Amino acid sequence: GTVIVALSSTAPSVIRDMYPNCREAGISLLDSPVSGGEAGAVAGTLAIMCGGEKHVFDEVEPLLHHIGKTATYMGGTGCGAVAKLANNMIVGCNIGAVGEALAFAVKAGLDPMTLYNAIKDGFAGSAVLDSKAPKIISRNFEASARIAVHQKDLKNAVDLADELNIEIPMSRMIFDYMNEMESDGMVNEDHCAIAKVYEKRMGVEIK
Template identity: 40%
Template structure:
């Protein structure tokens, strides 16, 4: 989709003049991003990849985290615009590094969702109140933004997106594809991806990614809390 937007016959590249700056805020692969940047640079223009984290809530509140890849001087020109959309804005490195950072973000988020789901499911099946367990954990070393926000969704059974499972599944596919290219092992990322695939296979790919807990619940024949 990004390739078409940039390089189709009526794409962005057709309207560029030397000195323009292209900013891509989608979440795509680092390899493709580097190729797109090279092609835009060949037209005498600059390129920033600037994927975001923070979801719908962060977008509405202009509090997104923005991870940027590109040249420092180009970043400096665009940073005032980024500040209208986000709070934590970081130039990570060269073109493609913003996308690499986003993939890393999605790995961490997915594994934290999986951990919270398993912990609350365990507590619930053992007979404890998952809402009170979550409250207690929020005061300890296990506290996290995922436990705070997504843990509450698991307990209250509120799975309206947010950030949909099918989108996060796509990001994990990027991570696993990149891991294969780099020759590194991401075993727990693969498990999280499969749990999301299980949700998708059961018609839940449009739910918030906190609904990953549903896959663990289905395997356990137990829910963290009763469905509304």
């Protein structure tokens, strides 16, 4: 039968609303958002998080490995979408921490590239640090992942947290900062441009 593999980042509630309509039409739905950015897509090394019926995942898994390094079954319908929200919560908080730490270091008199080179191979090292710190320091905010898209994902995370009646304070703060960037007309810049929020608050420029 027909299988829809939804690779976009979609709110879990939307996926779950789609499921009965697809089933009624005889269509299987697999929510399968990805992580790894444009570079991962080009290289075929994306991480794919899948939600839906297990037998449907088993059927399409070989195809998913043509675009992804990993394809992980997360559970029932909507679970892939929730996994993507968790992924982007971590990425958002990590990017915020990088921006905050670099602005703090510059304010205290350090050279940001020297700091990056000093810490990148230690416990603070991460894919986010390696891909975003040099962009911030070189003032390259051309988007590989736009603020607007990350903002949308964090809104979905905040909405789900409210539905679950739980607090996600770090992610909510990053979401608020992205809303501030929207007000400042910067939503089409790379999400590492969130460093500008910290620069504004500390009165510095990271370079």
